[in-house]
Amino acid sequence: MSALAESVAPQVPYAPQAARIENDQQALEVAHTVARALAEDASQRDRERRLPYAEIGIYSASGLWGIAVPREFGGAEVSYATLAEVTAIISEADPAIGQIPQNHFYMLDVLRVNGTRQQQAFYFQRALAGERFGNALSERGTKTVADYRTTLTPDGDGFRISGTKFYSTGALFAQWIPIVAKAADNTLYVAFASAQTPGLSVVDDWSGFGQRTTGSGTTTLDNIYVEASAVVPYSAAFDARPTTVGPIGQLIHAAVDLGIARAAVADARRFVRERSRPWIDSGVERASDDPLTLELFGKLALQLHAAEALVERAGRRVDAAVKESTAQTVATASIAVAEARAATTEIALQASTRLIELAGTQATLAEHNLDRHWRNARTHTLHDPVRWKYIAVGNYYLNDVLPPRHGAI
Structure with missing residues (x-):
């Protein structure tokens, strides 16, 4: 190469x-x-x-x-x-x-x-200049998210790429579509293809019940040609040395979930204050004075603020690892991001569920569309299993085991 x-x-x-x-x-x-x-x-x-x-x-x-x-x-x-x-x-x-x-x-x-x-x-x-980079990374039907069938084959001064991608978030809106493909020796590269490349097509066939307008559909690569200058090593970002590529990708996902949680809590506050009725046994005039509602809302606020703090802390750890990327600094950043991802997953799901419970039956009406918060949270938090975050965190603090380095996003 x-x-x-x-x-x-x-x-x-x-x-x-x-x-x-x-x-x-x-x-x-x-x-x-x-x-x-x-x-x-x-x-x-x-x-x-x-x-x-x-x-x-x-x-x-x-x-x-x-x-x-x-x-x-x-x-x-x-x-x-x-x-x-x-x-x-x-x-x-x-x-x-x-x-x-x-x-x-x-x-x-x-x-x-x-x-x-x-x-x-x-x-x-x-x-x-305002140009956008999309995504043609993940594939369906492979053994794991880290397996790729898309191939990168030399052709004169450049390369040919063939394969099919899914979950192509951003590709529909992009001027450039980075494609992860493997060479004959199974080394992975990223090819930055223009969205106008002949043989490259992006189809809006994303049918998820949440994050419905991300355009995360199918990208087809029909023997497309890219110049050698458009191809960047990808495996080396994880195998050759410790880098912040993985933690940065995960940190941004945590921030998306944090935003979902904030929106759900804000809508819960607004709806309970403005529209919800108090339960008949509460003895209060306003739903916002119901002590059981206050308790649940207080717990949501606490979880939200804890998640915000963990995201900020994770960002600072990533910043430190960018300045000095060693096995330890990158591991410290990765663990901090894993903690943030676990916290934001939990509060996004909890807040979007409690929103409906606290707001009451009116909140289920289609005209309010409040279920979108849960649909978005449930869909986006499936990006990678949060249960494995707890394993990585526990192994790090209990057994001093550094987390794995990979680009699974």
């Missing part, structure tokens, strides 16, 4: 110029502004399963999709604690939109860790 660093980077037209965000504080302020716009029709988009093309345009034009680009390439290089909070803010407004750039940021870190200087310069500039 020596040609990877020697060939010229591929060219595609620029997307409409994105704004340039300079620092963490600005990123958070812009995120709140964008979230307000995205929240307006979020329930209706879910109900109608209307794909958010216009909303994704607003989101990426804001400059938020470029905030993880390193400063030396013109980006803000915000902390990963900030990136997680930005994701949570957007996900509270619309978790489907919050999930869509997850693989975008994941691939930016693959480039940071494994890309050549030329590849970094080219693709980081694309991200800063």
Whole structure:
């Protein structure tokens, strides 16, 4: 694969110029502004399963999709604690939109860790210009999520790729579709293919009952051709040395679940205060004064704040591991992220379930669409089994066993 660093980077037209965000504080302020716009029709988009093309345009034009680009390439290089909070803010407004750039940021870190200087310069500039990276990673029907059938075969100065992907979150909205494929020696690479590549097609056949507007459907790769300069090592991000690629991908997922939980708690508060009736045996005039409701809501608030703290802590651990990536720092970051993922999974499911219980029968009416919070939480938290997070955390603290390094996301 020596040609990877020697060939010229591929060219595609620029997307409409994105704004340039300079620092963490600005990123958070812009995120709140964008979230307000995205929240307006979020329930209706879910109900109608209307794909958010216009909303994704607003989101990426804001400059938020470029905030993880390193400063030396013109980006803000915000902390990963900030990136997680930005994701949570957007996900509270619309978790489907919050999930869509997850693989975008994941691939930016693959480039940071494994890309050549030329590849970094080219693709980081694309991200800063407002172009989006989708996802053609996972496949259905393989033994595990880490098994791949998609092949990468040399062809002249470049490569041919054949295979079928599913769960292609973001691919429908992307200018670039990163594809994980294996070479003849089973080494994995990522090929950054233009969405306009002949033989590449993305079909919106995602039928999940939650996260309905992520466009997470099928990507077909019919012997497509990519230049050598578009191919970046992938296995090496996990096998060759400790890197933050895995923890960063997981951290963003935790932030999506945190956003879902925040939205569910906020809707529970609003509905109980404004619409719910007190139970006849409570002896109170307002549902919000029911002591049993107060107890349950207090527990939700406590769980939510604990999850928020764990996500922020995990972001700081990831930041430390980015600055100095050793087996121990990456393991520490991975465990912190695993704790955050466990906590956000639990509160997202708990809050979206308790919302209906606390709000009462009215909350089940289709006109309110409050079940979307549970549907989104139940769907997104299946991304990888949280039960294995507890095993990794327990083994680390009890037996000093470092967690496995892999890209299962």
